[in-house]
Amino acid sequence: MSLSRYVEELEDLRVYDPPYEGFRIARALKETEGSATPYFREVGPGVDGVGNLIDRRSKLLRILGARNDEEAYRALLSAEDAPGRLDVVGAWADDYKTVDTLRKLPLVKYYEKEAAPYITSAIITAKAPDGAYNASIHRFTPIDDDKAVVRLVPRHLYTIYRRWLDAGRDTPVAVAWGVHPAVLLAAASSPPYGVFELAVAARLLEGLKAVELDNGTYAPYLSTVIMEGYITGQLADEGPYVDVVGTYDVVRKQPVVKIERIYVLRSSAVVHYLLPAGLEHQLLMGFEREAKIWRAVSSVVPKVVKVRLTQGGFGWMHAVISIRKNVEGDAKNAALAAFAAHPSLKHVVVVDDDIDPDDPRDVEWALATRFRADRGLFVIPYARGSTLDPMALNDEGLTYKVGVDATRPLDRDPRMFEKARIP
Numbered sequence: 001m002s003l004s005r006y007v008e009e010l011e012d013l014r015v016y017d018p019p020y021e022g023f024r025i026a027r028a029l030k031e032t033e034g035s036a037t038p039y040f041r042e043v044g045p046g047v048d049g050v051g052n053l054i055d056r057r058s059k060l061l062r063i064l065g066a067r068n069d070e071e072a073y074r075a076l077l078s079a080e081d082a083p084g085r086l087d088v089v090g091a092w093a094d095d096y097k098t099v100d101t102l103r104k105l106p107l108v109k110y111y112e113k114e115a116a117p118y119i120t121s122a123i124i125t126a127k128a129p130d131g132a133y134n135a136s137i138h139r140f141t142p143i144d145d146d147k148a149v150v151r152l153v154p155r156h157l158y159t160i161y162r163r164w165l166d167a168g169r170d171t172p173v174a175v176a177w178g179v180h181p182a183v184l185l186a187a188a189s190s191p192p193y194g195v196f197e198l199a200v201a202a203r204l205l206e207g208l209k210a211v212e213l214d215n216g217t218y219a220p221y222l223s224t225v226i227m228e229g230y231i232t233g234q235l236a237d238e239g240p241y242v243d244v245v246g247t248y249d250v251v252r253k254q255p256v257v258k259i260e261r262i263y264v265l266r267s268s269a270v271v272h273y274l275l276p277a278g279l280e281h282q283l284l285m286g287f288e289r290e291a292k293i294w295r296a297v298s299s300v301v302p303k304v305v306k307v308r309l310t311q312g313g314f315g316w317m318h319a320v321i322s323i324r325k326n327v328e329g330d331a332k333n334a335a336l337a338a339f340a341a342h343p344s345l346k347h348v349v350v351v352d353d354d355i356d357p358d359d360p361r362d363v364e365w366a367l368a369t370r371f372r373a374d375r376g377l378f379v380i381p382y383a384r385g386s387t388l389d390p391m392a393l394n395d396e397g398l399t400y401k402v403g404v405d406a407t408r409p410l411d412r413d414p415r416m417f418e419k420a421r422i423p
Contacts, residue, residue: 001180001205002222004268007050013039025049026110029275043271044106047224047264051273053181055280060287063182064204069306073291075204080191084202086210089221096226096263102142105177105225105262110276111242115251116141118241120281121274123176123187123223124150125198126231127216128160129167135187135197137284139241140175140257148257149236153387156193161231161255170230172215173257178224178271180205189288215260224269229259244285244314245388246277282315289342293319296341300333302326307338308357317346317386320357328410332378335403344386344397349404354419366406370417376405 007013014036016028020043028038029051040049054060057069066072099105107117122140127133139151152158164171176183186201198218202208209221213228238254274280286309294307303324310318319342323334331350338348351357351366371377385392385399392399408417 001182001208001220002265002268002270003050003178003180003224003272004048004270006053006180007037007039007270010037012036016040018042020108023109023112025051025108025273026275029110029273029278033275033279040273044104046266047106047269047271049106049271049273051275052278052280053272054185054283055278057283059181060185060283063185069290070294072287073294076185076189076288076291077295079186079200079203080189080195082203083191083195083199084205084207086196086198086202086208086218088218089209089211092211092221093263095222095266097266099262099264101145102148102227102259102262103145105142105264106271107142108273111248113248114241115237115239116143118142119177120276121177121184121272122150123179123183123220124157125174125176125217125219126157126160127172129163132160132194133196133198133218134160134193137184137187139238140177141238143236143256146259148259149238149254150231150257151238151241151252151254155190159193164231165233170232170258172217173229173231174213174215174217174219175227175229175257175259176219176223176225177227178265178269179220183208183220184272184284185287188284213261222265224265224271226263227259228261228263229257231255231257242276243388244277244281244316245390246314247390277314279311282309282311286315289316289344290319292341293321293338296337297321297323297334300337301330303353304334305353306357309342310357310360312360313347314388316344317389319345319348320351320363321348322351322353322355322357323407324353325407325410331376331405331407332403335378335405339380339383339401339403343384344388345401346385346389346399347402347404349406352407355406363406367404370408371404371406375409378403 043049064072064075118141125135134156183201210218234256235253239251240248243249305322335348380401385397387397
């Protein structure tokens, strides 16, 4: 289940050769997203690079073995509900060489005002004091030969980190770079605390081999780079970097990771470059939330046809949901269920099943012809939203949320709302 084996099966590779000065890799990622998978030969000694692994929904469906969104949602949610088991590999170190400094890793900058070259797709696995494990994706910036600063948001890894701090100890972690995209998808998800995301990947892949490091953490076997270390109580400046919104995130004091060992695959070494704010970033972040919205809305309306976290809302803060409604009020219930399933949502538009949420013009047409503010608009004041929202009322994302019912009113002549079609 290595990244290199996965890449060998792709048919849309666009190959690039060195040199990679300046922002050549970032430009290639932007130029090819949605159309090709860029492959970068020799980004470092014996190491290649790849990007845009999950920049299209068709790629994501292939990874999940699904024919459509609903099958993909079910596959991912089922894996969270019933994770698989890791197959721990005994003798694995011979497959790797050791590197003596983080500065030898083939890092890049993606935008001109970013602070330094860094890793955008680092999977950090951590062991909690209570024995639980977590895997999640974090920005990872080397600041010394054996130190890096990592961006932590107030989710499970942050909780684990705080618990170790309260116990007066550092947090044991493994950092993996260059993994199978199913592992990326699992690590980008948010199952309940105590569900290990690598075990979710094991279910998706029908088995996953892992290595156990000396500090008690795990990393996927054949990850291109595996780092062993500890998140310390030391803090350092992190940023500015571009987040999924496409703007520069503010500089913050963030925890420093002390790295004790760095392993790099001896052969078939491929690292993954993830373009911040790109289509892959949006789809990785948002797809599992789409699945949770689909499940929640399906429990309150007769039929959910399609859920989309839109590109204009950077795959995170805006949703368009098409439904088949039976009675008035179904659309509002659908929006409320979506807000509950994905608290970062700011605006939700609910449309009928003849409207395609993937087509912004179709959605706008529904707003123009089926929405009236006095009956279809509702506002939820002072609700927690997304910390990515620059218009939030505070640093915790407090905001006003808006739901829009853009479905046909059932008390009007349906012929007034029929879309004309040419046979």
